[in-house]
Amino acid sequence: MANRKNLNPEDSPRAAFGERLRRLREERGWNQEALSERMGYSASHISGVETGARPATAKFAASADKALGTGDALTRQWDAIANPAILDGFPAYIVQEGRAVEIRLFELGIIPGLLQSHAYAAAINGGAVQRGAITEQQAQERLALLAKRQRALERPSPPQLYAVLDESCIRQRVGGVKVMPEALDHLLDIARRPNTVIQVAPFALGERRSFYKPVTLVTLPDRAQVSYAESAHSGQLQRDTRYVAPLFTAYHQLQAEALSQADSMAMIEQVRKEIS
The missing domain is CATH 1.10.260.40 (lambda repressor-like DNA-binding domains)
Structure with missing residues (x-):
């Protein structure tokens, strides 16, 4: 020793x-x-x-x-x-996500990866290929990794998942009329799971919004808390309570200001009808 x-x-x-x-x-x-x-x-x-x-x-x-x-x-x-197709810093987050007992997400513009349908995720990555941001092989690697992460939510003791989506997430039409209705149906199906709470932060929230960029907050089995955020080129996992604790407070405030899950599902269903 x-x-x-x-x-x-x-x-x-x-x-x-x-x-x-x-x-x-x-x-x-x-x-x-x-x-x-x-x-x-x-x-x-x-x-x-x-x-x-x-x-x-x-x-x-x-x-x-x-x-x-x-x-x-x-x-x-x-x-x-x-996996070479993912941001620096993301592998460290993946480890914590796999251990999580609670995951809290806030997203702008697009449905978060864990809640995406396959076609929606393929459309997102296809757009990145068209822009020259990633290769076709890297797009496939990203999709394979996302599928593994999503399957973890279906394990016998899945984490409690909370997601607050900016209204732009459900209104921005990714993949057009062939993809978006299915993506919203998939989102509604996930919202009906007993371990999931999905809320929409409407545009009308205005200055009462707690966040202006995406954030992921994870609670681990020992109740330790970490946060993860991304820039254009890297991701950062933060463990320091001085920085993480205020994010959890802000997230709880955002949940209180956002639509209830029932009202959020009603809005998603309405947007689904408008697209069809």
């Missing part, structure tokens, strides 16, 4: 993967040799991954999930690290 290396998951996505692998192994009372026997990788290989000296692979992550009985948790984390 004297040579045990301290791991800081905030150092890098690779470090976060290694720290999680070590933590899961030790929770089961296994040493590296015991995990080696179950995975088919050498103990030194596992040690290298845990300390960040050696990168994991898709095969390694899948083998670790199987050995540890963690479903696809480590595979999803590896996908987030390896």
Whole structure:
């Protein structure tokens, strides 16, 4: 134990993967040799991954999930690290999203990714391809990653999901009349789930709006809270309570000012009729 290396998951996505692998192994009372026997990788290989000296692979992550009985948790984390089509900073957020017991979203202009229908998400990424912002391959990688994130909301104990959507999210016609009605139907279906609350912040809210840019707030199993926000080129995960706590307060204020879920669903249904 004297040579045990301290791991800081905030150092890098690779470090976060290694720290999680070590933590899961030790929770089961296994040493590296015991995990080696179950995975088919050498103990030194596992040690290298845990300390960040050696990168994991898709095969390694899948083998670790199987050995540890963690479903696809480590595979999803590896996908987030390896996926080159996503913003710097986003892999670190993906790790926290996968652990979340509560997720709070505020979005402007478009329906948030976790609430998007496949056709809607494809239209968003198709537009990015047309602008030359990403390649076709990167668009497919983004869609695959989004599908995995969405499936996590359907696990046996899904997180409680709160979403406040600016009215522009439901009125901006992404993909035209072939895509948008289905996207709104999908949004209404999600709103009917017992673990989901969707509200619309109407244009009339004006200066009472708490946020003027998208924000994501996550509560973890130990009740720790983190926030995530994006700029044009990077994403930032914030853990410092001094910065995160005021965001939660502002979010609760926004929920109080926004339409109730019943009135929000009525507005979404009305917009759905107008598009049809």
